[in-house]
Amino acid sequence: MAREESAGLILLVEDNRQIAEMIGEYLERRGYSLDFATDGTTGYRLASSNSYDVIVLDLMLPGMDGLALCRRLREEAKKATPVLMLTARDTLNDKLVGLDAGADDYLVKPFEIRELEARIRALIRRDRKQVSAQILKVGDLVLDTATLQVTRGNQSLAVSPIGLKLLAILMRESPRVISRRDIEREVWGDMLPDSDTLRSHLYNLRKVIDKPFQRPLLHTIHSAGYRLADLDSEVPSSQEDH
Amino acid sequence: MAREESAGLILLVEDNRQIAEMIGEYLERRGYSLDFATDGTTGYRLASSNSYDVIVLDLMLPGMDGLALCRRLREEAKKATPVLMLTARDTLNDKLVGLDAGADDYLVKPFEIRELEARIRALIRRDRKQVSAQILKVGDLVLDTATLQVTRGNQSLAVSPIGLKLLAILMRESPRVISRRDIEREVWGDMLPDSDTLRSHLYNLRKVIDKPFQRPLLHTIHSAGYRLADLDSEVPSSQEDH
DNA sequence: GGGACCCTTGACGCGAGCGTGACGTCTGCG
DNA sequence: CGCAGACGTCACGCTCGCGTCAAGGGTCCC
Numbered sequence: 001m002a003r004e005e006s007a008g009l010i011l012l013v014e015d016n017r018q019i020a021e022m023i024g025e026y027l028e029r030r031g032y033s034l035d036f037a038t039d040g041t042t043g044y045r046l047a048s049s050n051s052y053d054v055i056v057l058d059l060m061l062p063g064m065d066g067l068a069l070c071r072r073l074r075e076e077a078k079k080a081t082p083v084l085m086l087t088a089r090d091t092l093n094d095k096l097v098g099l100d101a102g103a104d105d106y107l108v109k110p111f112e113i114r115e116l117e118a119r120i121r122a123l124i125r126r127d128r129k130q131v132s133a134q135i136l137k138v139g140d141l142v143l144d145t146a147t148l149q150v151t152r153g154n155q156s157l158a159v160s161p162i163g164l165k166l167l168a169i170l171m172r173e174s175p176r177v178i179s180r181r182d183i184e185r186e187v188w189g190d191m192l193p194d195s196d197t198l199r200s201h202l203y204n205l206r207k208v209i210d211k212p213f214q215r216p217l218l219h220t221i222h223s224a225g226y227r228l229a230d231l232d233s234e235v236p237s238s239q240e241d242h
Numbered sequence: 243m244a245r246e247e248s249a250g251l252i253l254l255v256e257d258n259r260q261i262a263e264m265i266g267e268y269l270e271r272r273g274y275s276l277d278f279a280t281d282g283t284t285g286y287r288l289a290s291s292n293s294y295d296v297i298v299l300d301l302m303l304p305g306m307d308g309l310a311l312c313r314r315l316r317e318e319a320k321k322a323t324p325v326l327m328l329t330a331r332d333t334l335n336d337k338l339v340g341l342d343a344g345a346d347d348y349l350v351k352p353f354e355i356r357e358l359e360a361r362i363r364a365l366i367r368r369d370r371k372q373v374s375a376q377i378l379k380v381g382d383l384v385l386d387t388a389t390l391q392v393t394r395g396n397q398s399l400a401v402s403p404i405g406l407k408l409l410a411i412l413m414r415e416s417p418r419v420i421s422r423r424d425i426e427r428e429v430w431g432d433m434l435p436d437s438d439t440l441r442s443h444l445y446n447l448r449k450v451i452d453k454p455f456q457r458p459l460l461h462t463i464h465s466a467g468y469r470l471a472d473l474d475s476e477v478p479s480s481q482e483d484h
Numbered sequence: 485g486g487g488a489c490c491c492t493t494g495a496c497g498c499g500a501g502c503g504t505g506a507c508g509t510c511t512g513c514g
Numbered sequence: 515c516g517c518a519g520a521c522g523t524c525a526c527g528c529t530c531g532c533g534t535c536a537a538g539g540g541t542c543c544c
Contacts, residue, residue, distance in 0.1 A: 031316065099384055100396070105377045121322055122376050146418045147471070148463055160501060161465045195504050203522065204501095222511060223520065402490060437493050438532095445533065446490095464500065465531065 040064030139230030175229035255285035282306025290319035381472030417471035
Protein backbone atom coordinates (compact mmCIF):
# COMPACT_ATOMS: atom_id res chain seq x y z
CA MET A 1 0.00 0.00 0.00
CA ALA A 2 1.49 3.27 -1.10
CA ARG A 3 1.75 6.00 1.46
CA GLU A 4 0.84 9.42 0.25
CA GLU A 5 3.53 11.24 2.15
CA SER A 6 6.99 10.25 3.27
CA ALA A 7 7.85 10.32 6.95
CA GLY A 8 11.23 11.66 5.91
CA LEU A 9 13.99 11.49 3.31
CA ILE A 10 17.05 9.63 4.49
CA LEU A 11 20.50 9.06 3.04
CA LEU A 12 22.09 5.81 4.13
CA VAL A 13 25.84 5.50 3.65
CA GLU A 14 26.95 1.98 4.49
CA ASP A 15 29.36 -0.32 2.66
CA ASN A 16 28.07 -3.56 4.14
CA ARG A 17 25.29 -4.56 1.74
CA GLN A 18 23.63 -6.89 4.21
CA ILE A 19 23.27 -4.25 6.88
CA ALA A 20 22.24 -1.65 4.34
CA GLU A 21 19.47 -3.85 2.98
CA MET A 22 18.19 -4.68 6.43
CA ILE A 23 18.03 -1.05 7.49
CA GLY A 24 16.63 0.08 4.17
CA GLU A 25 13.81 -2.44 4.13
CA TYR A 26 12.77 -1.68 7.67
CA LEU A 27 12.76 2.07 7.22
CA GLU A 28 10.90 1.92 3.94
CA ARG A 29 8.26 -0.24 5.52
CA ARG A 30 7.92 2.44 8.21
CA GLY A 31 7.24 5.08 5.59
CA TYR A 32 10.62 6.69 4.99
CA SER A 33 12.15 7.37 1.60
CA LEU A 34 15.73 6.21 1.19
CA ASP A 35 18.79 6.96 -0.91
CA PHE A 36 21.79 4.67 -0.73
CA ALA A 37 25.54 5.02 -1.06
CA THR A 38 28.14 2.34 -0.45
CA ASP A 39 31.24 4.50 -0.35
CA GLY A 40 32.19 7.83 1.10
CA THR A 41 32.72 9.67 -2.14
CA THR A 42 29.27 9.05 -3.58
CA GLY A 43 27.85 9.58 -0.13
CA TYR A 44 29.38 13.03 0.00
CA ARG A 45 28.22 13.87 -3.51
CA LEU A 46 24.64 12.92 -2.67
CA ALA A 47 24.69 14.59 0.71
CA SER A 48 26.01 17.89 -0.58
CA SER A 49 23.75 18.14 -3.61
CA ASN A 50 20.45 17.05 -2.05
CA SER A 51 18.42 18.02 0.98
CA TYR A 52 17.93 15.10 3.32
CA ASP A 53 16.11 15.06 6.61
CA VAL A 54 18.73 12.78 8.12
CA ILE A 55 21.97 11.16 7.02
CA VAL A 56 22.83 7.77 8.49
CA LEU A 57 26.55 7.36 8.20
CA ASP A 58 28.85 4.44 8.80
CA LEU A 59 32.12 5.42 10.41
CA MET A 60 34.38 3.16 8.35
CA LEU A 61 33.88 3.48 4.64
CA PRO A 62 35.86 3.01 1.46
CA GLY A 63 36.79 6.23 -0.31
CA MET A 64 36.22 8.69 2.49
CA ASP A 65 35.46 7.71 6.05
CA GLY A 66 32.46 8.98 8.00
CA LEU A 67 34.37 11.55 10.01
CA ALA A 68 35.90 13.16 6.96
CA LEU A 69 32.59 13.11 5.14
CA CYS A 70 30.84 14.77 8.03
CA ARG A 71 33.49 17.42 8.43
CA ARG A 72 33.55 18.27 4.74
CA LEU A 73 29.77 18.40 4.69
CA ARG A 74 29.79 21.01 7.43
CA GLU A 75 32.77 23.04 6.35
CA GLU A 76 32.77 22.91 2.56
CA ALA A 77 29.19 22.16 1.58
CA LYS A 78 27.88 24.18 4.57
CA LYS A 79 25.10 21.68 5.13
CA ALA A 80 23.52 21.39 8.58
CA THR A 81 21.71 18.16 7.79
CA PRO A 82 21.44 16.02 10.94
CA VAL A 83 23.98 13.19 10.88
CA LEU A 84 23.60 9.92 12.76
CA MET A 85 26.89 8.07 12.98
CA LEU A 86 27.13 4.29 13.09
CA THR A 87 30.21 2.82 14.65
CA ALA A 88 31.49 -0.57 15.72
CA ARG A 89 33.77 0.98 18.27
CA ASP A 90 32.37 2.46 21.42
CA THR A 91 35.22 4.07 23.27
CA LEU A 92 34.57 7.50 24.71
CA ASN A 93 37.22 8.93 22.47
CA ASP A 94 35.48 7.83 19.31
CA LYS A 95 32.20 9.28 20.43
CA LEU A 96 33.80 12.61 21.07
CA VAL A 97 35.67 12.68 17.81
CA GLY A 98 32.49 11.83 15.97
CA LEU A 99 30.45 14.47 17.68
CA ASP A 100 33.27 16.94 17.23
CA ALA A 101 33.22 16.36 13.50
CA GLY A 102 29.66 17.62 13.48
CA ALA A 103 27.62 14.46 13.98
CA ASP A 104 24.41 14.92 15.94
CA ASP A 105 24.02 11.44 17.35
CA TYR A 106 25.76 8.12 17.27
CA LEU A 107 24.79 4.49 17.56
CA VAL A 108 27.04 1.56 18.43
CA LYS A 109 26.86 -1.59 16.35
CA PRO A 110 25.22 -3.94 16.83
CA PHE A 111 22.05 -1.95 17.50
CA GLU A 112 18.32 -2.49 17.71
CA ILE A 113 16.71 -1.45 14.47
CA ARG A 114 13.85 0.15 16.41
CA GLU A 115 16.28 2.29 18.33
CA LEU A 116 17.72 3.50 15.06
CA GLU A 117 14.30 4.59 13.94
CA ALA A 118 13.59 6.27 17.26
CA ARG A 119 16.76 8.32 16.98
CA ILE A 120 16.05 9.23 13.39
CA ARG A 121 12.64 10.39 14.47
CA ALA A 122 14.17 12.43 17.27
CA LEU A 123 16.56 14.14 14.87
CA ILE A 124 13.79 14.97 12.42
CA ARG A 125 11.57 16.27 15.19
CA ARG A 126 14.34 18.45 16.53
CA ASP A 127 15.05 19.88 13.11
CA ARG A 128 11.43 20.64 12.36
CA LYS A 129 11.09 22.43 15.67
CA GLN A 130 13.63 25.03 14.64
CA VAL A 131 11.75 25.83 11.48
CA SER A 132 8.47 26.21 13.28
CA ALA A 133 9.74 29.06 15.41
CA GLN A 134 7.67 32.15 14.87
CA ILE A 135 9.57 34.81 13.01
CA LEU A 136 8.29 38.31 12.38
CA LYS A 137 9.65 40.35 9.49
CA VAL A 138 9.10 43.96 8.46
CA GLY A 139 11.42 45.18 5.76
CA ASP A 140 14.88 43.98 6.74
CA LEU A 141 13.96 43.94 10.42
CA VAL A 142 13.56 40.47 11.92
CA LEU A 143 12.29 39.37 15.31
CA ASP A 144 12.50 35.76 16.37
CA THR A 145 9.90 35.36 19.09
CA ALA A 146 11.42 32.10 20.27
CA THR A 147 14.95 33.32 20.91
CA LEU A 148 13.94 36.98 21.36
CA GLN A 149 16.67 38.00 19.00
CA VAL A 150 16.33 41.10 16.85
CA THR A 151 18.34 41.71 13.72
CA ARG A 152 18.35 44.31 10.98
CA GLY A 153 20.34 43.96 7.83
CA ASN A 154 22.41 41.23 9.32
CA GLN A 155 23.56 42.78 12.50
CA SER A 156 21.94 41.93 15.77
CA LEU A 157 20.37 44.58 17.97
CA ALA A 158 20.05 44.86 21.75
CA VAL A 159 16.46 45.62 22.62
CA SER A 160 15.18 46.02 26.16
CA PRO A 161 12.35 43.81 27.49
CA ILE A 162 9.60 46.38 27.05
CA GLY A 163 11.11 47.36 23.76
CA LEU A 164 10.72 43.77 22.65
CA LYS A 165 7.11 43.77 23.67
CA LEU A 166 6.45 46.96 21.75
CA LEU A 167 8.26 45.63 18.74
CA ALA A 168 6.30 42.40 18.76
CA ILE A 169 3.01 44.29 18.88
CA LEU A 170 3.98 46.68 16.13
CA MET A 171 5.32 43.94 13.90
CA ARG A 172 2.29 41.75 14.36
CA GLU A 173 -0.02 44.59 13.41
CA SER A 174 2.20 45.90 10.63
CA PRO A 175 1.55 47.82 8.47
CA ARG A 176 -1.54 48.99 10.31
CA VAL A 177 -1.68 52.00 12.59
CA ILE A 178 -2.01 51.25 16.30
CA SER A 179 -3.19 53.83 18.81
CA ARG A 180 -1.13 54.54 21.90
CA ARG A 181 -4.03 53.40 24.05
CA ASP A 182 -4.06 50.00 22.45
CA ILE A 183 -0.33 49.63 22.87
CA GLU A 184 -0.48 50.73 26.48
CA ARG A 185 -3.28 48.33 27.23
CA GLU A 186 -1.41 45.45 25.69
CA VAL A 187 1.84 46.18 27.48
CA TRP A 188 0.72 47.26 30.95
CA GLY A 189 -2.79 45.86 31.09
CA ASP A 190 -4.95 47.65 33.60
CA MET A 191 -2.13 48.88 35.85
CA LEU A 192 -0.64 51.39 33.46
CA PRO A 193 1.67 54.10 34.82
CA ASP A 194 0.41 57.66 35.36
CA SER A 195 2.95 59.33 33.13
CA ASP A 196 3.07 58.32 29.51
CA THR A 197 6.24 56.32 29.69
CA LEU A 198 5.35 54.91 26.32
CA ARG A 199 6.96 57.93 24.69
CA SER A 200 10.25 57.13 26.33
CA HIS A 201 10.13 53.55 25.25
CA LEU A 202 9.27 54.39 21.69
CA TYR A 203 12.17 56.80 21.74
CA ASN A 204 14.57 54.18 23.01
CA LEU A 205 13.25 51.64 20.56
CA ARG A 206 13.82 54.03 17.67
CA LYS A 207 17.32 54.71 18.90
CA VAL A 208 18.07 51.04 18.45
CA ILE A 209 16.15 49.92 15.39
CA ASP A 210 16.06 53.10 13.27
CA LYS A 211 18.77 55.58 14.20
CA PRO A 212 21.72 53.46 13.07
CA PHE A 213 20.10 52.94 9.68
CA GLN A 214 19.22 55.17 6.79
CA ARG A 215 15.61 54.20 6.25
CA PRO A 216 13.22 54.52 9.23
CA LEU A 217 10.64 51.82 9.80
CA LEU A 218 8.77 53.17 12.82
CA HIS A 219 6.50 56.02 11.79
CA THR A 220 4.43 58.38 13.89
CA ILE A 221 0.91 59.16 12.74
CA HIS A 222 0.05 62.38 14.48
CA SER A 223 -2.78 62.08 16.99
CA ALA A 224 -3.58 58.62 15.69
CA GLY A 225 -0.81 56.29 16.74
CA TYR A 226 2.18 54.48 15.32
CA ARG A 227 2.86 52.13 12.51
CA LEU A 228 5.79 49.95 11.58
CA ALA A 229 6.32 49.57 7.85
CA ASP A 230 8.82 49.70 5.04
CA LEU A 231 7.44 52.61 3.04
CA ASP A 232 9.16 51.94 -0.28
CA SER A 233 7.99 48.38 -0.48
CA GLU A 234 4.34 49.32 -0.20
CA VAL A 235 1.92 49.43 -3.08
CA PRO A 236 1.49 53.08 -4.12
CA SER A 237 -2.17 52.58 -5.10
CA SER A 238 -3.17 56.13 -6.09
CA GLN A 239 -2.16 57.57 -2.77
CA GLU A 240 -0.40 60.87 -2.46
CA ASP A 241 2.87 60.96 -0.62
CA HIS A 242 4.47 64.12 0.62
CA MET B 243 12.61 11.96 46.95
CA ALA B 244 9.44 10.96 45.20
CA ARG B 245 7.86 13.83 43.43
CA GLU B 246 4.21 13.40 42.70
CA GLU B 247 3.49 13.33 39.03
CA SER B 248 0.98 11.80 36.71
CA ALA B 249 1.73 8.29 35.59
CA GLY B 250 0.97 9.44 32.09
CA LEU B 251 -1.33 11.51 29.90
CA ILE B 252 -3.68 9.32 27.91
CA LEU B 253 -6.20 10.03 25.18
CA LEU B 254 -9.13 7.63 25.15
CA VAL B 255 -11.17 7.52 21.96
CA GLU B 256 -14.21 5.31 22.50
CA ASP B 257 -17.84 5.85 21.47
CA ASN B 258 -19.37 3.47 23.96
CA ARG B 259 -19.91 5.66 27.02
CA GLN B 260 -20.16 2.76 29.41
CA ILE B 261 -16.83 1.27 28.41
CA ALA B 262 -15.21 4.69 28.31
CA GLU B 263 -16.33 5.48 31.84
CA MET B 264 -15.17 2.16 33.13
CA ILE B 265 -11.72 2.50 31.62
CA GLY B 266 -11.45 6.16 32.58
CA GLU B 267 -12.32 5.62 36.21
CA TYR B 268 -9.93 2.75 36.57
CA LEU B 269 -7.01 4.53 34.96
CA GLU B 270 -7.57 7.75 36.85
CA ARG B 271 -7.62 5.83 40.09
CA ARG B 272 -4.28 4.38 39.06
CA GLY B 273 -2.80 7.85 38.68
CA TYR B 274 -3.15 8.56 34.97
CA SER B 275 -4.50 11.77 33.48
CA LEU B 276 -7.19 11.27 30.84
CA ASP B 277 -8.66 13.11 27.89
CA PHE B 278 -11.79 11.76 26.21
CA ALA B 279 -13.24 11.72 22.73
CA THR B 280 -16.33 9.86 21.58
CA ASP B 281 -15.86 10.15 17.84
CA GLY B 282 -12.99 9.91 15.41
CA THR B 283 -12.97 13.51 14.30
CA THR B 284 -12.53 15.07 17.73
CA GLY B 285 -10.17 12.25 18.59
CA TYR B 286 -7.95 13.18 15.69
CA ARG B 287 -8.09 16.84 16.54
CA LEU B 288 -6.99 16.20 20.11
CA ALA B 289 -4.36 13.65 19.12
CA SER B 290 -2.74 15.89 16.54
CA SER B 291 -2.71 19.07 18.60
CA ASN B 292 -1.58 17.64 21.94
CA SER B 293 1.24 15.43 23.13
CA TYR B 294 -0.06 12.30 24.78
CA ASP B 295 1.94 9.49 26.23
CA VAL B 296 -0.45 6.91 24.80
CA ILE B 297 -3.60 6.94 22.69
CA VAL B 298 -6.16 4.21 23.36
CA LEU B 299 -8.22 3.88 20.23
CA ASP B 300 -11.39 1.98 19.44
CA LEU B 301 -11.38 0.45 15.98
CA MET B 302 -15.00 1.26 15.13
CA LEU B 303 -15.94 4.87 15.63
CA PRO B 304 -18.41 7.38 14.26
CA GLY B 305 -16.87 10.08 12.09
CA MET B 306 -13.52 8.46 11.36
CA ASP B 307 -12.62 4.90 12.28
CA GLY B 308 -9.57 3.95 14.29
CA LEU B 309 -7.53 2.80 11.33
CA ALA B 310 -8.03 5.99 9.41
CA LEU B 311 -7.34 8.08 12.49
CA CYS B 312 -4.12 6.23 13.15
CA ARG B 313 -2.96 6.51 9.57
CA ARG B 314 -3.70 10.22 9.36
CA LEU B 315 -1.98 10.76 12.68
CA ARG B 316 1.21 9.19 11.35
CA GLU B 317 1.17 10.58 7.85
CA GLU B 318 -0.42 14.00 8.12
CA ALA B 319 0.15 15.09 11.69
CA LYS B 320 3.51 13.26 11.77
CA LYS B 321 2.86 12.14 15.33
CA ALA B 322 4.61 9.06 16.62
CA THR B 323 2.48 8.86 19.76
CA PRO B 324 2.08 5.20 20.77
CA VAL B 325 -1.33 3.88 19.78
CA LEU B 326 -3.10 0.97 21.45
CA MET B 327 -5.96 -0.28 19.32
CA LEU B 328 -9.11 -1.81 20.77
CA THR B 329 -11.26 -4.07 18.62
CA ALA B 330 -14.09 -6.53 18.97
CA ARG B 331 -12.85 -8.60 16.06
CA ASP B 332 -9.80 -10.76 16.41
CA THR B 333 -9.11 -12.10 12.96
CA LEU B 334 -5.53 -12.18 11.84
CA ASN B 335 -6.41 -9.85 9.02
CA ASP B 336 -7.56 -7.12 11.36
CA LYS B 337 -4.40 -7.32 13.37
CA LEU B 338 -2.26 -6.86 10.33
CA VAL B 339 -4.29 -3.95 9.04
CA GLY B 340 -4.15 -2.32 12.44
CA LEU B 341 -0.43 -2.67 12.86
CA ASP B 342 0.16 -1.56 9.30
CA ALA B 343 -1.78 1.62 9.95
CA GLY B 344 0.82 2.47 12.56
CA ALA B 345 -0.66 1.06 15.74
CA ASP B 346 1.86 -0.15 18.29
CA ASP B 347 -0.24 -2.67 20.16
CA TYR B 348 -3.53 -4.39 19.91
CA LEU B 349 -6.13 -5.62 22.39
CA VAL B 350 -9.24 -7.70 21.69
CA LYS B 351 -12.54 -6.97 23.40
CA PRO B 352 -13.59 -8.11 25.84
CA PHE B 353 -10.37 -7.63 27.73
CA GLU B 354 -9.16 -7.63 31.29
CA ILE B 355 -8.80 -4.05 32.46
CA ARG B 356 -5.56 -4.96 34.20
CA GLU B 357 -4.06 -6.17 30.98
CA LEU B 358 -4.94 -2.87 29.37
CA GLU B 359 -3.02 -1.04 32.02
CA ALA B 360 -0.06 -3.37 31.72
CA ARG B 361 0.16 -2.72 27.99
CA ILE B 362 -0.21 1.03 28.47
CA ARG B 363 2.62 0.94 30.98
CA ALA B 364 4.78 -1.01 28.55
CA LEU B 365 4.17 1.49 25.77
CA ILE B 366 5.00 4.45 27.99
CA ARG B 367 8.15 2.81 29.26
CA ARG B 368 9.28 1.94 25.76
CA ASP B 369 8.71 5.47 24.53
CA ARG B 370 10.35 7.17 27.48
CA LYS B 371 13.41 5.01 27.12
CA GLN B 372 13.73 5.91 23.48
CA VAL B 373 13.29 9.58 24.10
CA SER B 374 15.55 9.74 27.12
CA ALA B 375 18.44 8.04 25.39
CA GLN B 376 19.73 10.70 23.11
CA ILE B 377 22.61 13.01 22.52
CA LEU B 378 22.10 16.69 23.15
CA LYS B 379 24.54 19.13 21.61
CA VAL B 380 24.87 22.90 21.90
CA GLY B 381 28.06 24.35 20.52
CA ASP B 382 30.84 22.14 21.81
CA LEU B 383 28.83 21.13 24.86
CA VAL B 384 27.53 17.57 24.78
CA LEU B 385 25.15 15.73 27.09
CA ASP B 386 24.59 12.02 26.69
CA THR B 387 21.30 11.41 28.45
CA ALA B 388 21.91 7.69 28.45
CA THR B 389 25.10 7.81 30.48
CA LEU B 390 24.50 11.29 31.96
CA GLN B 391 27.96 12.30 30.88
CA VAL B 392 28.66 15.93 30.14
CA THR B 393 31.62 17.05 28.06
CA ARG B 394 32.82 20.30 26.62
CA GLY B 395 35.67 20.63 24.19
CA ASN B 396 36.97 17.23 25.01
CA GLN B 397 37.07 17.30 28.74
CA SER B 398 34.37 15.81 30.87
CA LEU B 399 32.52 17.87 33.46
CA ALA B 400 31.02 17.00 36.84
CA VAL B 401 27.45 18.25 37.05
CA SER B 402 25.15 17.78 40.03
CA PRO B 403 21.78 15.98 39.64
CA ILE B 404 19.65 19.11 39.48
CA GLY B 405 22.28 20.70 37.29
CA LEU B 406 21.83 17.82 34.87
CA LYS B 407 18.12 18.32 34.83
CA LEU B 408 18.51 22.02 34.15
CA LEU B 409 21.03 21.33 31.45
CA ALA B 410 18.79 18.79 29.76
CA ILE B 411 15.88 21.23 29.73
CA LEU B 412 17.96 24.08 28.43
CA MET B 413 19.60 21.96 25.77
CA ARG B 414 16.34 20.47 24.59
CA GLU B 415 14.83 23.92 24.19
CA SER B 416 17.96 25.51 22.77
CA PRO B 417 18.26 28.09 21.34
CA ARG B 418 14.92 29.23 22.66
CA VAL B 419 14.44 31.44 25.68
CA ILE B 420 12.87 29.67 28.64
CA SER B 421 11.28 31.54 31.52
CA ARG B 422 12.28 30.76 35.08
CA ARG B 423 8.73 29.68 35.75
CA ASP B 424 8.82 27.07 33.06
CA ILE B 425 12.14 25.74 34.28
CA GLU B 426 10.93 25.64 37.86
CA ARG B 427 7.75 23.85 36.90
CA GLU B 428 9.67 21.24 34.96
CA VAL B 429 12.21 20.63 37.68
CA TRP B 430 10.13 20.79 40.85
CA GLY B 431 6.63 20.26 39.53
CA ASP B 432 3.96 21.68 41.77
CA MET B 433 5.96 21.50 44.99
CA LEU B 434 8.46 24.18 44.15
CA PRO B 435 10.54 25.75 46.92
CA ASP B 436 9.59 29.13 48.40
CA SER B 437 12.89 30.82 47.73
CA ASP B 438 14.18 30.91 44.22
CA THR B 439 16.84 28.31 44.56
CA LEU B 440 16.96 28.25 40.81
CA ARG B 441 19.37 31.17 40.91
CA SER B 442 21.83 29.18 42.93
CA HIS B 443 21.63 26.22 40.64
CA LEU B 444 22.10 28.31 37.55
CA TYR B 445 25.08 29.90 39.26
CA ASN B 446 26.60 26.52 40.05
CA LEU B 447 25.85 25.22 36.59
CA ARG B 448 27.60 28.19 35.05
CA LYS B 449 30.58 27.63 37.30
CA VAL B 450 30.98 24.22 35.72
CA ILE B 451 29.99 24.60 32.08
CA ASP B 452 30.97 28.20 31.34
CA LYS B 453 33.50 29.61 33.77
CA PRO B 454 36.40 27.34 32.77
CA PHE B 455 35.91 28.28 29.12
CA GLN B 456 36.29 31.43 27.14
CA ARG B 457 32.96 31.51 25.34
CA PRO B 458 29.82 31.41 27.49
CA LEU B 459 26.87 29.32 26.35
CA LEU B 460 24.32 30.05 29.06
CA HIS B 461 22.87 33.51 28.60
CA THR B 462 20.56 35.51 30.81
CA ILE B 463 17.75 37.41 29.15
CA HIS B 464 16.74 40.03 31.65
CA SER B 465 13.20 39.60 32.98
CA ALA B 466 12.51 36.99 30.32
CA GLY B 467 14.48 33.90 31.17
CA TYR B 468 17.53 32.01 30.04
CA ARG B 469 18.79 30.57 26.83
CA LEU B 470 21.53 28.14 25.98
CA ALA B 471 23.18 28.84 22.66
CA ASP B 472 26.44 29.31 20.85
CA LEU B 473 26.10 32.92 19.79
CA ASP B 474 28.79 32.97 17.12
CA SER B 475 27.45 29.95 15.32
CA GLU B 476 24.08 31.52 14.85
CA VAL B 477 23.40 32.89 11.42
CA PRO B 478 20.46 35.30 11.45
CA SER B 479 19.48 33.89 8.05
CA SER B 480 19.43 37.06 5.98
CA GLN B 481 17.47 35.36 3.28
CA GLU B 482 15.88 37.73 0.85
CA ASP B 483 13.15 36.29 -1.27
CA HIS B 484 11.66 38.09 -4.24
C1' DG C 485 29.62 8.99 64.24
C1' DG C 486 31.80 11.46 60.86
C1' DG C 487 32.60 13.01 56.41
C1' DA C 488 31.30 14.00 51.62
C1' DC C 489 28.17 15.65 48.88
C1' DC C 490 24.00 18.36 47.49
C1' DC C 491 20.00 21.19 48.14
C1' DT C 492 17.90 25.11 50.27
C1' DT C 493 17.82 29.57 52.22
C1' DG C 494 19.10 34.20 53.02
C1' DA C 495 22.21 38.17 52.82
C1' DC C 496 24.70 41.45 50.12
C1' DG C 497 25.53 44.31 46.26
C1' DC C 498 25.55 45.77 41.64
C1' DG C 499 23.54 47.41 37.62
C1' DA C 500 20.08 47.22 33.92
C1' DG C 501 15.87 48.97 32.97
C1' DC C 502 11.91 51.52 34.16
C1' DG C 503 9.09 55.49 35.57
C1' DT C 504 9.09 60.36 35.92
C1' DG C 505 9.39 64.99 34.72
C1' DA C 506 11.41 68.89 32.44
C1' DC C 507 12.22 71.00 28.20
C1' DG C 508 12.51 71.55 23.15
C1' DT C 509 10.13 70.77 18.67
C1' DC C 510 6.45 70.04 15.51
C1' DT C 511 1.66 69.95 13.75
C1' DG C 512 -2.82 71.46 13.11
C1' DC C 513 -6.30 74.90 13.95
C1' DG C 514 -8.36 79.24 14.69
C1' DC D 515 0.55 84.31 13.26
C1' DG D 516 0.11 82.47 17.66
C1' DC D 517 -1.62 79.12 20.71
C1' DA D 518 -2.28 74.43 22.41
C1' DG D 519 -1.88 69.82 22.30
C1' DA D 520 0.92 66.06 20.61
C1' DC D 521 5.35 64.28 20.24
C1' DG D 522 10.70 63.87 20.51
C1' DT D 523 14.63 64.16 23.58
C1' DC D 524 17.11 63.37 27.59
C1' DA D 525 18.83 62.74 32.28
C1' DC D 526 18.04 61.43 36.97
C1' DG D 527 16.75 58.26 40.91
C1' DC D 528 14.89 54.04 42.36
C1' DT D 529 13.37 49.65 42.14
C1' DC D 530 13.93 44.95 41.34
C1' DG D 531 16.13 41.19 38.79
C1' DC D 532 20.03 38.78 39.09
C1' DG D 533 24.95 37.19 40.24
C1' DT D 534 27.55 35.88 44.14
C1' DC D 535 28.60 33.37 48.14
C1' DA D 536 28.46 31.28 52.60
C1' DA D 537 26.08 29.04 56.24
C1' DG D 538 22.78 25.41 57.67
C1' DG D 539 20.66 20.95 57.17
C1' DG D 540 19.40 16.64 54.99
C1' DT D 541 20.92 12.17 53.03
C1' DC D 542 23.87 8.44 52.08
C1' DC D 543 27.82 5.62 52.79
C1' DC D 544 31.95 4.13 54.87
